[in-house]
Amino acid sequence: MKRLPLLLLSGLAVAAVAACPGKKPETPAPVSAGPDADSLARAQKAHDDSMKAAQDEADRRAREDAERRQKTADSLAGIGRTTDAVKTILGTMIHFDYDKAIIRGGDAAVLDQKVAILQANPALRIRIxxxxxxxxxxxxxxxxxxxxxxAAKQYLVSHGIxxxxxxxxxxxxxxxxxxGHNEEAWAKNRRDEVDILAGGDALKQP
Amino acid sequence: MKPVGLLAIVVAVYPSSRLVAQDTSAVDRGVRIGILYRPGVRPGIVILTGRAPALDSVRTVMARDIDYSDRFELITLPGSDSIRLAAPSPALGPPPAAGTGTGKTSGGAASAGGLNYPLYQALGADFAVAVTPAGADSVVVTVHDVAGGAVRREVRSRLPPLTDPGFRMAVHRLSDRVVEATLGAPGIEATRVLFVMDGKAYVIDQDGADRRLVSSTDHAAMSPAWAGDGRRFSYMEFWQGHGRLFVQDVASGKRAPVATTGQALDFTPAFSPDGKTLAFSRAIEEGTDIYTVNIKDGCCLQRLTVGRFYDNLSPTYSPDGQRIAFVSTRAGLPQIYVMAADGTDQQLFAPFDYGATGSSNAPEWSPDGQAVAFHRDVAGTLQVFVLDVRTRAVRQLTSVGRNEDPTWAPDSRHMAFVSDRSGYRQLWIIDLETGRIRPLLQQSGARLPAWSPRLPETAPSTP
Structure with missing residues (x-):
């Protein structure tokens, strides 16, 4: 901003000198220097503006990229979190009474969750x-x-799997x-476990 | 010299009642001697050997074998020297006249061949066994009939060096010959027991020595079973949830998967007596059923039972190969049933009271065909039972602790089983005739024993 008046002043000074006769061949250039200085300044400004715009654009892009990356990362993490959560539900064991293979009432709900997960993830294959x-x-x-x-498989199959x-x-x-060798240990050990055989990389919540 | 030996004798009455958890390996340190011959009591036997280190080992192993046969009263003397006093000591030298020269002159002379028959008779011995070296690599075992005052049998046998892995089995075979010479029937000395511990299959001599790993260590093994010829055995391994059956050759240690198994849960293999067929349990989604497969040709899978809503498992052949006893849950809890070997004529075998009798499992048909051993839930723990095949009477054999998975010795009077009577589960052997019980392996976690038939001569002692 400060450079502009200075240029104008110096332009006027050059013009005044040029008005004197008997001056040397440098004069034509300085004569044209007046408008050139303006255009230079404009060009400079334009250039500066464009540079700024480009910088802004680059910044915006970078910001957007970062945002997009973050978004992707966030969504991937979300999928991961879902898969883990689904796996946890899928892996919940069911338990049995001594010498029995009958699904307990409370475990039917556990199996219902597995039915829903299997329905939401058609590629999923499991082993009980x-x-x-x-x-x-x-x-x-x-x-x-x-x-x-x-018994657990039959439950799943009878619910459409x-x-x-x-x-x-x-x-x-x-x-x-x-x-252990006590009822607490025995009760834990009388169980069905569920393992994923295939299709368990990304699991949808039902 | 002889009287000196006699003076040192200590008399003890052999306990005829049931001995529980007696560690009879103490017999060699003992001073037990029966001095009076009591008719109807087990015959007394004395084992005489020379001084060579190998012969000491022979005597130790043979004495234990004879003791564990539960058919004799083993007469030992306080100092081993006194035994040698009686028989002209062969020491380290060439074979003496005692065992070899006298055998055929069995006329009844009181001290034929240098053996002082009256002395041993006075000690309560009905039989005296003299082991003498014969050349560098052989021994002669002379079985004297003390009462008859004559040599009953003379056996010359190759004996591997003490350091040879085959030494012990060679002595067990000699013990077997002694039992055969004295009682007319072979003993169970040259036999082994397969079992499972920590997911691996092992084999051990019937006297508890020489334990060796026989299965791979990559997969958990279960349910070992011998073939009737003692040259092969089968077992199951877990392969990613499947149960695969293998048949392994004793001599080479090589094994082969049983054809047509592998993609199901196959378990409890049982050889038919002719060794051509393997019966086993197969668990599929329908349930568990009994199948047979021709292992000779690797073909011809046959399903013997069809129980859609119940399980059939744990087959065991009768020794004539005509029938199979097995477990079925057709009446609710598992109980012992029997069928023809082709799967027909299925019926209840071991009677039970519906709603009262506990689960019955793990049947094994005795080698003489007359009994089936199994275990049954009694008041929340397991006890070994024996079913009389002819009368179908069931007799409870054990009552101390938890006792399970009985397996018959080839004499059909000894049985190995798993018991926690000592505080942890280990292998025990019971003699059904005397009720005597001894530990086979004092190590926790051993289970699923399978007693071999009499092992063939050619089976090497190490794979």
């Missing part, structure tokens, strides 16, 4: 493993664990989650 406590016969418990796994999406296995009493 049946387990027993240590009290029964070692080998009989393989058959009992098999009953427990298939395709049987081919659910595998069943039995580990009998071979894989206790509580090594």
């Amino acid at each position: 493993s049946g387990h027993c406590d240590e009290r029964g016969s070692d080998e009989y418990n393989l058959a009992l664990g098999n009953r427990r796994a298939t 395709d049987a081919s999406r659910v595998e069943t296995v039995s580990y009998g009493e071979e894989r206790p989650i509580d090594p």
